[in-house]
Amino acid sequence: xxxxxxxxxxxxxxxxxxxxxxxxxxxxxxxxxxxxxxxxxxxxxxxxxxxxxxxxxxxxxxxxxxxxxxxxxxxxxxxxxxxxxxxxxxxxxxxxxxxxxxxxxxxxxx
Amino acid sequence: xxxxxxxxxxxxxxxxxxxxxxxxxxxxxxxxxxxxxxxxxxxxxxxxxxxxxxxxxxxxxxxxxxxxxxxxxxxxxxxxxxxxxxxxxxxxxxxxxxxxxxxxxxxxxxxxxxx
Numbered sequence: 001x002x003x004x005x006x007x008x009x010x011x012x013x014x015x016x017x018x019x020x021x022x023x024x025x026x027x028x029x030x031x032x033x034x035x036x037x038x039x040x041x042x043x044x045x046x047x048x049x050x051x052x053x054x055x056x057x058x059x060x061x062x063x064x065x066x067x068x069x070x071x072x073x074x075x076x077x078x079x080x081x082x083x084x085x086x087x088x089x090x091x092x093x094x095x096x097x098x099x100x101x102x103x104x105x106x107x108x109x110x
Numbered sequence: 111x112x113x114x115x116x117x118x119x120x121x122x123x124x125x126x127x128x129x130x131x132x133x134x135x136x137x138x139x140x141x142x143x144x145x146x147x148x149x150x151x152x153x154x155x156x157x158x159x160x161x162x163x164x165x166x167x168x169x170x171x172x173x174x175x176x177x178x179x180x181x182x183x184x185x186x187x188x189x190x191x192x193x194x195x196x197x198x199x200x201x202x203x204x205x206x207x208x209x210x211x212x213x214x215x216x217x218x219x220x221x222x223x224x225x
Contacts, residue, residue: 008150033213040198040221042114043153045213087152097143097168098214102152 002026004101006088011107012078020073020104022088030091032064032071033098037085046073046086075106083108112137116201116217123191124225131186131220133201139215140206142184143168144176146197147219153200159184160206191224198222 003025012018022032031050035043049055049064049071061074075082085105089098114135123129135142143158145168155168159178173195175187184203188195199220205212 035214040147040219042200042216042218043202043214044216048213097155097158099155099169100145100153102150 002090002092002099004088004090004099006086006101006104008102009105009107011109013109014078014080016078017074017076018078018106020075020086020088020106022071022073022101024069024071024088024090024101026069026090026092026099028092029066029069032062033089033091034060034062034073035087035089035100037087037103039084043087078108080108080110082106112215114201114203114215114217116199116220118220119218120221122223122225125192126190129188129191129222131188131199131201131222133184133186133217134182135184135201135203135215136182137203137205137215138181139203140181141212142178142201142203143214144174144184144186145200145202146170147200148197156186156199191222193224196222196224 006022033048034046037043047062054063059076064071085103087100087103089100117132144156145153154170156174157176159165201217202214204214
């Protein structure tokens with residue numbers, strides 16, 4: 001089976017930087033994705049890493065180390081609107097489905 | 111507008127009364143999937159489909175049925191709902207690319223309560 005571990009909750013203040021980690025144990029690995037979900041709404045895609053290294057998209061960056069079965073989502077210049085749940089998800093093959101972690105709730109305070 | 115549409119958004123029903131949650135996408139996606147979300151458990155996959163007439167079980171398929179008669183529609187059927195199926199349900203779709211990322215597009219969710 002597939003297993004993804006991420007912290008259940010992270011807190012930070014506006015303007016700060018926060019890192020949300022994700023470790024995975026899967027039977028195969030094709031890529032690590034991150035999704036954001038506000039308060040029970042539709043999850044939305046943030047980023048994808050198939051190869052080792054850092055991918056940057058504006059204030060958000062995502063990192064992957066395949067040898068360590070580890071990735072993280074880095075959020076910079078935090079804003080109140082970044083308060084949400086963040087899910088990492090693994091695809092184990094090119095045509096397989098996504099398996100999601102349990103999610104990390106990020107609380108940003110003033 | 112490209113979207114995944116689920117209906118209804120909210121549903122309260124009683125144990126044993128058959129119900130269907132509809133899902134439709136207008137992006138010509140091959141892949142469609144149903145997830146349920148429960149507090150502390152994240153998104154768990156119920157069923158998925160990679161093409162018309164091709165469906166497969168996810169991690170928690172018990173008590174659910176699906177069908178994929180048309181590419182755009184993927185209804186979720188609860189033949190005899192039970193209280194443990196009270197949950198928030200999401201339908202999602204994407205292209206099947208094989209070699210590169212194809213983000214999942216989610217519907218707005220259906221909050222189901224079974225009493």
